[in-house]
Amino acid sequence: HRNNAQNRQASGLLKLGRDQGKQRQDLLLQWFDKQQHIPNHFNADSNNARLDTRILRSQWQQRWNGIGEWNTRLGFSASQRRERYRDLNSQLGLQRQDETSLSTTLGINSDWERISESHTLILSAQLRPDDYDAEDHFSRIPDSEARRWQASLSVQDSRFLFNQRLLLVPALSYQAHRDHYDVYSVNEAEAPRNGTFNGDFLAPRIGLKIQLSPSFKMFANAARYQRLPAIYELFGDRGVFIGNDELNAETGNNFDVGLQWQDSGRFSLLSLSASYNDIDQAIARVYDARGI
Numbered sequence: 001h002r003n004n005a006q007n008r009q010a011s012g013l014l015k016l017g018r019d020q021g022k023q024r025q026d027l028l029l030q031w032f033d034k035q036q037h038i039p040n041h042f043n044a045d046s047n048n049a050r051l052d053t054r055i056l057r058s059q060w061q062q063r064w065n066g067i068g069e070w071n072t073r074l075g076f077s078a079s080q081r082r083e084r085y086r087d088l089n090s091q092l093g094l095q096r097q098d099e100t101s102l103s104t105t106l107g108i109n110s111d112w113e114r115i116s117e118s119h120t121l122i123l124s125a126q127l128r129p130d131d132y133d134a135e136d137h138f139s140r141i142p143d144s145e146a147r148r149w150q151a152s153l154s155v156q157d158s159r160f161l162f163n164q165r166l167l168l169v170p171a172l173s174y175q176a177h178r179d180h181y182d183v184y185s186v187n188e189a190e191a192p193r194n195g196t197f198n199g200d201f202l203a204p205r206i207g208l209k210i211q212l213s214p215s216f217k218m219f220a221n222a223a224r225y226q227r228l229p230a231i232y233e234l235f236g237d238r239g240v241f242i243g244n245d246e247l248n249a250e251t252g253n254n255f256d257v258g259l260q261w262q263d264s265g266r267f268s269l270l271s272l273s274a275s276y277n278d279i280d281q282a283i284a285r286v287y288d289a290r291g292i
Helices: 231-235
Strands: 007-019 023-037 050-067 070-087 097-115 119-136 144-161 166-183 193-211 216-227 250-262 269-280
Touching (some): 097 231, 144 231, 166 231
Antiparallel strands (some): 007 023, 023 050, 097 119, 119 144, 144 166, 250 269
16 A cells, blocks of 8 residues: 555646638637645655646637638647645655746747648748746745747748659748746755756758559658757756756657558558657656655
C-alpha cells in the first residue's frame, strides 16, 4: 500500500461552430483540474505533499473563403496554467516548500491560402507571448518572473509537375524569440538568475509524392526543426520537477520515405514507410534515485 498516492482529476470541454457559407467561426473552451498527492521514497504515513494543477484554455477561429483568390483564417488563443506545490514538512527531501506558479500564454495567428490549377500557396504568421510568475508563500525569496516573445513566418508552395504525376512541396519557416527572466531559488546555494536572450532559427523542409503507376505512389519528406525549452523547463520548480536554466534549444532533422499501393480490390490500401530522426541537444527528463 502506497501512502499519499491518491489523485483527483476533472475536466470539461465545450466546442461551438457556426457555418455561414463562405465564413465559419469556431470556439473552444477547456478546463482541467487535478489534485495529485505525491508519495515519498520511504512511504511515510505522515507525508502530505501534493501538487494542485488548474488549466484554462480558450481558442477562437474565423475563416473566410473566396476573398479574391485567397482563403484565410484568423485565430486567437489564450491559456493559463496555475500550479501550487506544497511539501510543508519537507517529506520529499527537497526542503520545505509552498510555491504557486502561474503560466500564461496568448497567441494570434493568420493563414492565407491561394489555390490554382497547378499549385497551392500558403502563407502563415504567428505571434505568441508567454509569461511565467512564481511566488514563495514562505516569503523567503522575491517573486520570480520570466517573459518570452515568439514570432514565426512561413511559406509553403505545393506544385504539381509532369502532368500532375509529381507533387513537390517546398517550405521555409523563420522563428525568432526574446527571453527576459528574473528568477530566484529557495536553494541558498543558487544565485539569482536574470538576463535577456535573443535567438532565431531558419527551418527548411521539402516533400514530394510521385505517381509511379495508377496504383503505386512513392513519397518522401525531409525537414529541419527547432524546439525551444518551455519556460517551466528552464525555471520551473514543482517539487518533483525542477527546471534547468542551462537547457539549449533542441534541433533536429527528420526524414521519411515510403510506398503506397491503392486499388479497388479486396485490400484497397497498403502503405510501407521508414523514418529517421537525428536530434541534437535533446530535451528530456532526468530522474534521481528518488524519482525526482
